[in-house]
Amino acid sequence: MNNDATDAQIDIVVKKIQSLGHGVNISRGTKRTVIGAIGDEQKLDPKLFDSLPGVEYSMHIVKQYKIVSRESHKQDSVIEVCGIPIGGSQIQVIGGPCSVETQDQMDSAAQHVAAAGCRLIRGGAFKPRTSPYTFQGKGKDGLGMLRQAANKYNLPIVTELMDVRMLDTFLEHDVDIIQIGTRNMQNFDLLKEVGRIDTPVILKRGISATISEWLMAAEYIAASGNHNIILCERGIRTFESAYRNVLDITCIPVLKRETHLPVIIDPSHAGGKAWMVPALSRAAIAAGADGLLVETHPNPAEAWCDADQALNPQDFKDLMVSLQGIAQTIGRSI
Amino acid sequence: MNNDATDAQIDIVVKKIQSLGHGVNISRGTKRTVIGAIGDEQKLDPKLFDSLPGVEYSMHIVKQYKIVSRESHKQDSVIEVCGIPIGGSQIQVIGGPCSVETQDQMDSAAQHVAAAGCRLIRGGAFKPRTSPYTFQGKGKDGLGMLRQAANKYNLPIVTELMDVRMLDTFLEHDVDIIQIGTRNMQNFDLLKEVGRIDTPVILKRGISATISEWLMAAEYIAASGNHNIILCERGIRTFESAYRNVLDITCIPVLKRETHLPVIIDPSHAGGKAWMVPALSRAAIAAGADGLLVETHPNPAEAWCDADQALNPQDFKDLMVSLQGIAQTIGRSI
Amino acid sequence: MNNDATDAQIDIVVKKIQSLGHGVNISRGTKRTVIGAIGDEQKLDPKLFDSLPGVEYSMHIVKQYKIVSRESHKQDSVIEVCGIPIGGSQIQVIGGPCSVETQDQMDSAAQHVAAAGCRLIRGGAFKPRTSPYTFQGKGKDGLGMLRQAANKYNLPIVTELMDVRMLDTFLEHDVDIIQIGTRNMQNFDLLKEVGRIDTPVILKRGISATISEWLMAAEYIAASGNHNIILCERGIRTFESAYRNVLDITCIPVLKRETHLPVIIDPSHAGGKAWMVPALSRAAIAAGADGLLVETHPNPAEAWCDADQALNPQDFKDLMVSLQGIAQTIGRSI
């Protein structure tokens, strides 16, 4: 529908689809409203709809995923977070520690992340841990520490939501980007809930999710109305045991063909070791990624989790410099 | 602790562990209360605890998973569901359709499942579907239909819980066994919630979860106090595309060594085709599985989901007969 | 072609196919000669060939694999090795040590393998080892030891061929079944060479070979004229690290549908531990395997390779007894 389509106009389209024997999904995003017909679409003729008031265009979409498909939306989606564009020519590196530990640690992290030239900060307050007996995150207090540290440097914050019951708390803390973690990529009730708000969502790929399953998970969010979705590859599970996961760089050109959504890479979880991060980061940018999610800690040796994979402030700064060269070579900035 | 340990006795043990600089996890199950020390256990001496009142025994457990480990509990756990034992010498086949569709369908399913000799029935009311545009289950109404159909034949019911906010509804419908599905195996908040009740839980293996991750997920439930856990293997994801998943039969002897929990197999989701189910079912029983979770539908061709993998009533009945022979050969009944 | 088709009759069919613009593959097996047309088969009409002298029947085969496909040959192939049938109702267990070490060891192995009721013996003289610095097998001397030990108990021998230049030596030692190992499943020159002789071949599945690739590898042997092929599943590589490989039991019913060739299972390499072998063996037989390839050693603790996975004589004997029960249940003998 057109940006200024009225409810009445939407209603007419919906009724028409239903009268032709199809189900309807209405997804009202901030930029566009998409009305999907569910059923055997081949029986519907776009011409029946193109002439209706408020309709921008109608089309058959062959892919299982519709709203997120490149077919449905040719241009790259650029998602603005507090004025910072994700998915455009400027590449965004989101730095920060694995977990929020103390206010001092976060203040220090925010300081060095900003100093390195990053425009967004990450930090985990609720941590999905394999063992019930390990540190589970600082919870609400962690959100507060992250928010306070970030405000000082004017950095929008990214943090992971695990439990649907915590969504209100996230909104109260003005979380700028909600991260859905690997283990929850197919937690469909969680996807539907973050689909009902406007906050941008980083959707991490499941550890053995196919491209198709991943895009269908994004479609769950989009179908509920939130079109501000950023895909994040973070390494997949294979037979190889020499490193934690295998960073799937091929997904970058493939996703760029299949979807209009921004694609970012998490080189820290992929390799699992800080010394692998620079090579993987350079590869990701060279392959066309729109951004990175990188773990960095004021003092990695004392990190409460994933100490092995966090870059120290100097190495993080050096990485930013080396990425600028790659970005320029391919006609982008950082 | 002893079965009849008092709160005061438990408190003394907890305080002693804490005074020695360790964290504590108290898991109050229906049959036993397990107190775990968290931290560097090697510094604690079992002798310090064995003499305390109410203590049955204390030990070092090297495994990451403690309560569910065979090390901590030598005998097989037998979980009673309405008087039906799971994990003992009698093998339980849990039959039923992929999804609850109508009252008629469920009545018919319950009838043929009971007629084939099964003692429990399954049916999905909330369905985790890859696409947001496909049938998502009948929801609460489905729970009601399942309950009503099962009551007629005195069959305890098994059904999947996806959303933590639905737990009260499950309890209201007296769900006898709560299934945690593959995609939610590491939905830790959901695991913690089902850990707070006594209802037995079937914990399906994640599609690419290692044995260790799976047992750690079970440990999440156990650490919260629910020890009535049944593990269910349902096929893992590999490179092979000739069938949906690869049934990992090796996990049966391995789990029997690592844990005291019952292990059942879902041959329907593993292969993805009804004609594979008999061979996989026989293999599972021969390898030592404690039960099966099998999809069967009054009329598979008309099933609303996974039509390809449901057995029709006659094939299901034939399967039950052939399994009896295998069970007898290895000294078990069915 | 009919069993008694003459060369002249074969020649007429070949010329006809060529005159219609297709390539030809002639595979002369001991039981039948198969003439394949290569190219766009849809353009050929079976009716053009059915009436030619010597032609038994002609048909379109849609599968990529032709001679080994069930489509081309409906009945199960039964391969006779010194009068012992593989692929019929009698299940064959092929026992023996990983590697031939000494004459004493092999004599002792042959004795206990025969005593347990096996009709064939295995032993490796040429060993494919991951490291160039570990024991590479006794070579030709090993073949001699195996032959001598087996003769005493009238056991046909199975041993692995790695190097095409060793084929004559294998024939001189009257190797009864040539094993092509996992690492050589797609060593196409080796496959072509064993395709030029009549000796039955056990073709092990590559560690991450799909069903289709495996059958195509068998087709290489068949296309060269040797139709005496036995497929052997030995565990596939997955993400799981708790055991060496994952035994793919699902391949049994799938192969039974796709091909007429016998299917056997190697439970020893699959699990990698002797204690897993009984459960996996029972599962394999219950799922419909035509036989097993099991490692057993007179004294596993002293085995020169894979000591962990060999059964001792008593455990091996016990396994044979327990398998008899399973075999009877499914209407087979052992």
Place this chain on the structure above:
Amino acid sequence: MNNDATDAQIDIVVKKIQSLGHGVNISRGTKRTVIGAIGDEQKLDPKLFDSLPGVEYSMHIVKQYKIVSRESHKQDSVIEVCGIPIGGSQIQVIGGPCSVETQDQMDSAAQHVAAAGCRLIRGGAFKPRTSPYTFQGKGKDGLGMLRQAANKYNLPIVTELMDVRMLDTFLEHDVDIIQIGTRNMQNFDLLKEVGRIDTPVILKRGISATISEWLMAAEYIAASGNHNIILCERGIRTFESAYRNVLDITCIPVLKRETHLPVIIDPSHAGGKAWMVPALSRAAIAAGADGLLVETHPNPAEAWCDADQALNPQDFKDLMVSLQGIAQTIGRSI
């Protein structure tokens, strides 16, 4: 040993190792001779050897792979092929068609490969094909065509050896680099044979080979005396079916740590589609690869095999230009 160590000096070291109860492997490469002790090395003291005449240094190597390990040889190995260095600061792109088809095709390919700035050419004369009924390569004639076309532009040639019996033919055609393909990575007899000559070897990674297995395969070649080994990653097999293989970019920094051998990447087989090649190539160079093996064909639409993945001359030329930018950014040339 020193470069100018005499046979007598080598003999003294060998005898000393043997007298201490260890086995010996002597690997005489063109640049150095490495003497390895096999057995429990911890019992040997380097001091016993360092003072012997001709000994450069002696050390314990903990890795299973010795000669190829970074531990044994700190500097990057640079392999010279007709004066062209592989493994140094200059990156080498080896271009050419999947298979040699005709002299015209090869002449044309050599022309455009040279014009794009490549210094080496590839082309397959013996093709490992999944099906026995598809084009198996032009064989010896193909070697001749490749040689003739390459000579005109002074390009060293790279081509795959599948059958150990063809090695002499390869030497007669002055093949400059012998490629060992994915399917033969653990064809140990083939590895040993190419280990007995000096011709550089490109060892492709097996489709599901671990880093450790791959380096052990290289060690087979090295242990036989050929130290001129180039490792080539070409995509690994995973669960993902949206593309042929997953290019494992992480292996680049990991191999650079573990071994001194050059590492190149084959982006064509990894993705399986020409349109993926530029992104994967840029990623590989950015991650630190020493070169690329890229399929390009004068007319991809008419290629006899893998038509989908070959770049046309213009796209290939464009790729070379874009890679120059990346190379400069990281301080290398191309």
